Amino acid sequence: MKIIAVIGGETLRFVELVGRFGIFLFTTLICALAPPYKLMPIVKQVRFIGAQSLFVIAFTGLFTGMVLSLQGYYTLTKFGSVGFLGAAVSLSLIRELGPVLGALMVVGRAGSAICAEVGIMRNSEQIDALECMAIDPYKFLLAPKLIAGLIAMPLLTCIFDVVGIFGGFLVGVELFDVSAGAYFQGMYSSVVWHDIEMGLIKSVVFGLLLVWICAAKGFFLHLERDGGFGAEGVSRVTTSAVVLASVSILVCDYLISAVLL
Amino acid sequence: MTEEKSEIVIELDSVEKSFGTQKVLDGVSLQVRAGTTTVIVGASGQGKSVILKHMLGLLTPDNGRVVVFGQDMAKVSKKQLSAIRSNFGVLFQNVALFDSMSVYDNVALPLRERTDGKETDIRNNVEEKLALMGLEDHGGKFPAQLSGGMKKRVGLARALVLNPKVVFFDEPTTGLDVSKSNEIYRLFFGTQARLNYTAVIVSHDVPKIFKLSDRVALMVDGKLQESMSPEKFQLSDNPLIRSFVLETMGPIYSSEVEESRLYETL
Ligand SMILES: Nc1ncnc2c1ncn2[C@@H]1O[C@H](COP(=O)(O)OP(=O)(O)O)[C@@H](O)[C@H]1O
Ligand SMILES: [Mg+2]
Numbered sequence: 001m002k003i004i005a006v007i008g009g010e011t012l013r014f015v016e017l018v019g020r021f022g023i024f025l026f027t028t029l030i031c032a033l034a035p036p037y038k039l040m041p042i043v044k045q046v047r048f049i050g051a052q053s054l055f056v057i058a059f060t061g062l063f064t065g066m067v068l069s070l071q072g073y074y075t076l077t078k079f080g081s082v083g084f085l086g087a088a089v090s091l092s093l094i095r096e097l098g099p100v101l102g103a104l105m106v107v108g109r110a111g112s113a114i115c116a117e118v119g120i121m122r123n124s125e126q127i128d129a130l131e132c133m134a135i136d137p138y139k140f141l142l143a144p145k146l147i148a149g150l151i152a153m154p155l156l157t158c159i160f161d162v163v164g165i166f167g168g169f170l171v172g173v174e175l176f177d178v179s180a181g182a183y184f185q186g187m188y189s190s191v192v193w194h195d196i197e198m199g200l201i202k203s204v205v206f207g208l209l210l211v212w213i214c215a216a217k218g219f220f221l222h223l224e225r226d227g228g229f230g231a232e233g234v235s236r237v238t239t240s241a242v243v244l245a246s247v248s249i250l251v252c253d254y255l256i257s258a259v260l261l
Numbered sequence: 262m263t264e265e266k267s268e269i270v271i272e273l274d275s276v277e278k279s280f281g282t283q284k285v286l287d288g289v290s291l292q293v294r295a296g297t298t299t300v301i302v303g304a305s306g307q308g309k310s311v312i313l314k315h316m317l318g319l320l321t322p323d324n325g326r327v328v329v330f331g332q333d334m335a336k337v338s339k340k341q342l343s344a345i346r347s348n349f350g351v352l353f354q355n356v357a358l359f360d361s362m363s364v365y366d367n368v369a370l371p372l373r374e375r376t377d378g379k380e381t382d383i384r385n386n387v388e389e390k391l392a393l394m395g396l397e398d399h400g401g402k403f404p405a406q407l408s409g410g411m412k413k414r415v416g417l418a419r420a421l422v423l424n425p426k427v428v429f430f431d432e433p434t435t436g437l438d439v440s441k442s443n444e445i446y447r448l449f450f451g452t453q454a455r456l457n458y459t460a461v462i463v464s465h466d467v468p469k470i471f472k473l474s475d476r477v478a479l480m481v482d483g484k485l486q487e488s489m490s491p492e493k494f495q496l497s498d499n500p501l502i503r504s505f506v507l508e509t510m511g512p513i514y515s516s517e518v519e520e521s522r523l524y525e526t527l
Contacts, residue, residue, distance in 0.1 A: 117361075125357040132317050134346040135374045 013225070020223070024216045031136060032143035041144035042151075049110040049145070049211075050152030054159065056105050061160035064097055065089060065167025072168075073176050082178050086186030089168035090161075094191060094199045098161040100253050103206035106156060107245045111214035114145055115241040118218030118236040127219070141220070146211050152206025154200050161199065198260050205252055210245045217241035267295040270427055270459050271316055272302045276325035278311060286310050287483030288325070293427075294475075298453070298460040299488065302467055302505070304481030310354055310462040312480070313431050314363065316461065318342050347375065350420030350458070354431040358404040358419070365391070365400035368418045375423065390418040394448060410441040414448065421452055428453075430462045466509040479505055 072088045118141065121127050130137045165187065172178040221237050271293040278286040285308040293299050303309050314320040318334045327334040328347055337345065358367050368390055372383045385473060391397050394414040404412060409485050413433060420428055433449065434442030452462060462474070471477055472492050478488035481501050489497065495506055 121359075124360070125353050125355060126359055128314075128317075128319050129351065129353060129357040129359075131319065132346055132349055132351045133371050133375070134343045134349075135371070136343070140374060 008098050018218060020210070021216050024219065025212050027138050028142045028212075028215075032147050034139070038144075039261050041140075042147050045144045048105065048113075049148050050156060053106050053109050053152070053156055055100055056109055057156045057160050058163045060101055060105050061093075061098070061169040062161035063171075064101055064160075065093060066166030066171045068092055068097070068164070069168035069171035069176075073172060073178070082172075083177075083182045084190075085168070085172045085178050086165075086183035087190035088186075089172070090165050090187040090191050092197060093161045093164040093168075094195050096167050096257070098157045098164060099199050099202035099206055100249065102157045102160040102203065103153065103181055103210060104246055106153065106207075107210045107214070107242055107249070111210045111229040112238050112242050114211060115214040115218040115238045116234055118142075118215050119221045120218075122219060122221045123229070123234060137219075142215050145215055146208065149207040149211030150204060151207075153210075154203040157199060157203035165188070168204030176192050194260075196260050198256070201260065202253060202256050204254060206249050209248050209252060211243040213239045213248060217244070267297070269293070270330065271296050271461070272326075272328040273312070273315065274326045274328070276312075276315060276322040276327060278308075278315070278320065278323050278411060280430065284483055286315075286322070289480075289483070289485045290325075291485055291488060293459060293461055295426075295459050296457065297475040298462065298463075298473070299476045299478070300462045300464065300467075300471055300474045300491075301420070301478050301480060302464055302471075302509075304505075305465050307480045308483060309465075309480055310431055312485075313429055313461070313463055316429065317349065347423070348426040348427040350423070350425035352413065352416045352420050352428070352430045352433055354435070356404075356416040358412060359414055360404045362403075363402070364396065364407070364415050365399065366404050367404070367415060368422050371419065371423050386422060387418075390422050393452065394418045408438050410444070413437070413445055417445070417448060421456065423457075424456055425458055427459045427461070430460065430472065432464055435465060467506065481505075 068089045069085060072085050076082045076084055076088065108174050108216055118127075121141070127137050127141070127174060130140060169180070172183055173180045217240065218234075221233060224233065224237055226236075269292050271291075272408075273289050273291045276289045277284070277285050280284065289308075289312060291299075291301075296484045300310050301312060311320065314323060315334070316329065318327075318329075318337075320439055321327075321335045330343060330348070332345060334342070334345075358364075359370065363369065365387060369383050372378055372386060376383075378386075388397065388400075391400055394417060396411065396414055399407070399411065399415075404415070409413065417433075423466075430449070434445050437445065449460070452458075460474075467477070476488040477491050477494040479486040479494075481500050486499060486502060495501060497503060497506070
């Protein structure tokens with residue numbers, strides 16, 4: 001009997017969580033679309049989520065491209081087809097690794113910060129204060145973050161891809177003497193608009209997903225099961241937001257790939 | 262004090278609220294009339310902040326009604342709630358300043374978000390309020406760089422910047438030394454005389470200035486004892502009120518001279 005109660009309780013909790021997060025996303029999107037429109041808060045958030053992630057994104061992009069090229073060269077020489085190196089590197093980056101690794105890096109850098117910021121604001125009654133001042137926290141606090149996530153993530157992904165392809169070039173052409181022409185020709189002839197489209201769709205979805213999950217986790221800190229109180233509560237909820245966002249990104253990546261392939 | 266004639270701004274009608282198995286409010290009723298100052302006292306953990314949060318619409322009662330400006334807070338739409346709250350100014354127990362914004366931006370925020378005023382008008386208004394609180398030199402600081410008393414003054418400036426009709430104070434002087442808390446109360450009465458707002462003050466002890474208020478009510482065990490004028494409160498023969506008065510006020514009015522001196526400074 002007890003086991004049934006536990007299963008039932010967990011199911012209820014899960015349904016409640018999904019509902020709460022769903023309403024959260026819906027409200028934030030409505031607030032983002034409703035006037036008045038203020039540009040500055042969005043610019044500030046794009047700067048935080050986007051511009052300040054540039055270094056991390058470029059760095060990871062470079063090394064991802066380099067290691068792809070390294071592994072690709074090793075594999076392709078076995079079949080005597082190093083001419084496909086450019087195609088292999090750019091396709092993997094554009095279709096998969098750019099959006100996914102880029103998003104995971106942004107979760108770690110910006111998502112955790114968003115969750116902690118909103119969580120601390122909830123904890124110290126700053127969100128209550130906003131509400132009491134008749135300032136809608138969804139409009140004032142959350143909508144700019146969500147819009148910024150939607151703008152910044154595709155841009156970061158493009159940068160990740162470009163730098164990654166350059167990293168592949170460095171290793172393949174400069175280190176292993178693949179001809180530069182063959183590297184780029186392979187890329188031009190294999191990458192089609194559909195690949196880029198897929199990468200962009202993924203990056204937009206991941207941008208939405210990561211801001212949504214991280215912000216909502218912080219926003220509903222006070223409803224956490226083991227109490228989201230104090231510094232420890234914030235740290236716990238931030239950790240779980242990063243894990244949940246990362247896992248959701250990987251699951252969504254599979255789903256989008258399966259649908260769009 | 263013509264309080265009996267003024268309209269009722271806030272009315273609690275047998276409000277009950279539980280958190281889990283703990284019943285915090287057990288039938289709380291209270292009327293707050295326009296232009297008056299109501300003081301709610303009670304030991305820590307008695308649910309005074311919870312009462313305030315009901316008035317603000319941050320919590321909804323399990324039973325009973327909270328009526329503000331004639332509207333039931335549990336039934337209003339988000340828009341109406343926002344319209345009601347635009348008449349509020351709140352000084353939270355822990356002040357709840359926005360800690361990533363400067364003092365100036367904290368006070369300017371309600372103006373920026375709620376009015377279409379030009380930045381120069383906003384500047385004038387904010388600087389006036391900061392000057393009123395004696396904070397004109399601290400606009401560029403961040404909340405973490407302020408002392409407790411200064412934070413409370415910033416909170417007060419922020420609460421008053423839009424000339425609210427009702428101002429709520431949750432423990433405005435707790436944790437401050439005597440001179441600092443007198444200063445807060447002096448600011449409070451000074452601004453109330455100028456802006457003419459209704460005030461609801463919550464405090465864990467009887468504030469020294471309580472004789473200047475219109476109504477005092479004691480919170481014990483989830484119930485609010487009948488509110489009464491401060492003179493009656495001090496002499497009440499209700500045993501709960503008597504013991505509270507003796508416990509928290511005993512030493513304060515040790516001499517008539519000291520008492521009258523205090524009121525002179527206000
Ligand atoms: N959000 C909440 N969840 C659970 N319990 C709460 C909550 N808010 C207040 N309480 C409980 O209600 C009681 C009254 O709290 P409060 O109103 O803060 O007391 P005070 O009179 O000191 O302001 C306390 O026992 C507190 O633990
Ligand atoms: Mg309290």
